[in-house]
Amino acid sequence: KQEVTQIPAALSVPEGENLVLNCSFTDSAIYNLQWFRQDPGKGLTSLLLIQSSQREQTSGRLNASLDKSSGRSTLYIAASQPGDSATYLCAVQGDKLIFGTGTRLQVFP
Amino acid sequence: DTGVSQDPRHKITKRGQNVTFRCDPISEHNRLYWYRQTLGQGPEFLTYFQNEAQLEKSRLLSDRFSAERPKGSFSTLEIQRTEQGDSAMYLCASSFSGTSYNEQFFGPGTRLTVL
Numbered sequence: 400k401q402e403v404t405q406i407p408a409a410l411s412v413p414e415g416e417n418l419v420l421n422c423s424f425t426d427s428a429i430y431n432l433q434w435f436r437q438d439p440g441k442g443l444t445s446l447l448l449i450q451s452s453q454r455e456q457t458s459g460r461l462n463a464s465l466d467k468s469s470g471r472s473t474l475y476i477a478a479s480q481p482g483d484s485a486t487y488l489c490a491v492q493g494d495k496l497i498f499g500t501g502t503r504l505q506v507f508p
Numbered sequence: 509d510t511g512v513s514q515d516p517r518h519k520i521t522k523r524g525q526n527v528t529f530r531c532d533p534i535s536e537h538n539r540l541y542w543y544r545q546t547l548g549q550g551p552e553f554l555t556y557f558q559n560e561a562q563l564e565k566s567r568l569l570s571d572r573f574s575a576e577r578p579k580g581s582f583s584t585l586e587i588q589r590t591e592q593g594d595s596a597m598y599l600c601a602s603s604f605s606g607t608s609y610n611e612q613f614f615g616p617g618t619r620l621t622v623l
Contacts, residue, residue, distance in 0.1 A: 434613070435614075441616060442614045442615055445613060488551075495553040495564065496541075496551070496553065496561070497553070498550030
């Protein structure tokens, strides 16, 4: 059974810091891995999707890497801003998404 | 707006009542998914459709839950005889299975509160 873990569970940092959010999964037989952002009480916004054959994807200040063999993905946020405050979820994909419990990020001015 | 839409956004009901939620996917997407999210947790898979066929159901989907997708367009999720434990955010997502991405796009969710 696939299990997804995210570390840390919560993070509070001053504006401008570079951040690393971690995601690990137990079964390397995945199609893709997606990173999402969720604001309080809202739905999920897809940030990045990494196909199983890829090693990383970049979008603006976000970079996500994938190491299938070790069952790990990392989301790197450069030069964090208060607007980045949200919960970040990773999910591995077979026919459905299996989510971690998220990292709750707060960036203060 | 061509994103995934869900209706209603909020629903408050009394224990024992039936509720129905609707999801309209992105128009060209053939797959539609339902997830449930409780406070502080990641979303959990409930069921998904490819066109009008329901291909998989989670064990979380008890016999009080039923989902349909007539004509392969919008979908409804009905919960009968609601219980307080059903209180959660119900999320719908859609995707197109014809690419290697199968990227899922989520709607805003329906928050259910059972009193």
